[in-house]
Amino acid sequence: MSDLLIAAIGFSLSQVLLSLLLLARQPGWGLSEKLFGVFLLSLLGYLFTPVLQGTSLSLLASTVQTAAPGVFWLLSASIFDDRFRLQAWHLGLVKFTVFVPLLSHLFSFPGSRSLFVDLPQALEFVMLALMLWVVVRHWRTDLVESRRRLRLWFVGCNGSYLFILILSREVLFPGAQWLFLLEYLPPAALLLAVNVALLQYRDGLLFSAPATVITAAPGPSVANAVVHTPADLELVSQLQKYMEDARPWREMGLSIGSLAQQLAVPEYRLRRAINGALGHRNFSDFLNSFRIRETTERLANNEEDHLPVLTIAMDAGFRSLSSFNKAFKETMAQTPTEWRKSQREQGSNGRHGTSNLELGASA
Numbered sequence: 001m002s003d004l005l006i007a008a009i010g011f012s013l014s015q016v017l018l019s020l021l022l023l024a025r026q027p028g029w030g031l032s033e034k035l036f037g038v039f040l041l042s043l044l045g046y047l048f049t050p051v052l053q054g055t056s057l058s059l060l061a062s063t064v065q066t067a068a069p070g071v072f073w074l075l076s077a078s079i080f081d082d083r084f085r086l087q088a089w090h091l092g093l094v095k096f097t098v099f100v101p102l103l104s105h106l107f108s109f110p111g112s113r114s115l116f117v118d119l120p121q122a123l124e125f126v127m128l129a130l131m132l133w134v135v136v137r138h139w140r141t142d143l144v145e146s147r148r149r150l151r152l153w154f155v156g157c158n159g160s161y162l163f164i165l166i167l168s169r170e171v172l173f174p175g176a177q178w179l180f181l182l183e184y185l186p187p188a189a190l191l192l193a194v195n196v197a198l199l200q201y202r203d204g205l206l207f208s209a210p211a212t213v214i215t216a217a218p219g220p221s222v223a224n225a226v227v228h229t230p231a232d233l234e235l236v237s238q239l240q241k242y243m244e245d246a247r248p249w250r251e252m253g254l255s256i257g258s259l260a261q262q263l264a265v266p267e268y269r270l271r272r273a274i275n276g277a278l279g280h281r282n283f284s285d286f287l288n289s290f291r292i293r294e295t296t297e298r299l300a301n302n303e304e305d306h307l308p309v310l311t312i313a314m315d316a317g318f319r320s321l322s323s324f325n326k327a328f329k330e331t332m333a334q335t336p337t338e339w340r341k342s343q344r345e346q347g348s349n350g351r352h353g354t355s356n357l358e359l360g361a362s363a
Contacts, residue, residue: 008184009047015042015191031086035075035184042068043187047285050180066120069162070094073127074164079147080138082282097123121170140255141283143275160187201285235265236277249290250317254284273353282357288327291316295328299336300343309336 007217019040026033045064045362052058070093097120103109104116142148169179248254248296256274260267271283280286294316298304306314313336328336 005050005180005184009051011183012188012191013044013047014196015188016040016047016194019191031084031336032075035071035078039068039071039075042066042071043191045189046196048216049183059102059105060339063105065100066098066101066124067094068126069166070097070127072158072162073131076131080134080142084185093123093127097127101237125163128166132160132163138282139209142281143256143271143286144281145271145275145282158190161190224225232273232277235263235269235273238263239273243290247294249287249294250315252314252319253316255316256355287317287330290332291318292328294296294330295324295336296339299340302322302347303345305344309340310334324360 016214016317023033023037029037042064042088045061046068048061049058049065049097052061074086074090074157080084088229100116100120104112109116129258139148165182168182169177173179216358243249246262248262251258256270257267260270262269274280274286278286278290295312298307298312298315299309309324310321313321316324318327327336328339334342
């Protein structure tokens with residue numbers, strides 16, 4: 001190896017170890033912290049692969065590094081998507097890209113390159129594309145300003161680099177010697193930037209508290225606000241009054257930019273008010289809190305029994321029945337149909353109970 005390559009690997013290793021030390025200082029490890037730790041371990045495998053080449057540990061290092069694209073996708077989803085829940089199929093995809101190529105190294109499978117090599121590589125591109133989609137999809141509705149700025153940079157730069165690297169190494173220029181510099185110099189710079197940011201901002205940069213749980217009634221008190229300027233507190237009161245009087249959430253596809261125009265305030269101030277004072281991390285969740293409240297009231301209303309669930313959902317501003325069912329069940333732990341049925345049963349039991357009391361009194 002050249003001296004430049006050795007220096008790049010050594011510097012990258014120092015930054016990975018520093019990241020692990022900073023991660024270890026986190027008071028409690030949630031899903032994002034755990035995934036970030038696994039990602040750093042996969043980077044260690046990536047950095048040790050050329051160092052251990054020709055040794056008995058070479059296969060272990062090369063296997064560990066193959067987890068990086070998949071784990072980075074899951075890490076990005078856990079950071080950007082407040083509704084993300086790790087599922088078995090997520091882990092299944094990552095395990096497939098790790099262990100199937102390992103099998104091809106351990107055993108001979110003639111004529112099976114498409115399954116053991118090409119398919120795992122294709123899945124890596126799919127997972128990186130999903131990661132970039134998560135970034136783009138949730139950027140506009142994200143109310144956490146630091147996450148919008150810094151995490152977008154973190155995931156966007158790193159994800160784009162991984163995509164370009166894998167495309168160059170596996171498809172465009174396989175075996176090219178100059179790729180070694182592309183493989184190890186940029187990671188050193190990116191890790192340095194991440195560590196500087198972690199040291200400067202500490203808490204709340206990459207990892208933050210769990211998202212606020214949405215209830216049927218969107219009533220976080222302004223008294224619990226973490227915004228302190230009189231102008232922002234006045235905006236919160238103005239926003240709450242406008243939401244109750246004008247009911248803009250009924251507008252399908254309402255964006256935070258559009259709502260800011262209706263209120264005649266800068267978009268960044270509205271984001272700060274909704275996130276800082278009302279506790280919502282995502283604009284869609286903020287709107288859905290009002291929409292779910294309205295739909296629960298209408299589904300519980302006997303006079304609207306003739307209306308289909310879809311009609312009530314569309315009136316409240318939901319784009320489709322599937323999105324309504326998902327948001328409703330996340331909030332109420334029941335489907336809309338189950339909720340409506342339970343309300344009817346409660347009403348029926350209440351009437352029967354009243355009739356029994358009246359009969360007992362007359363006796």
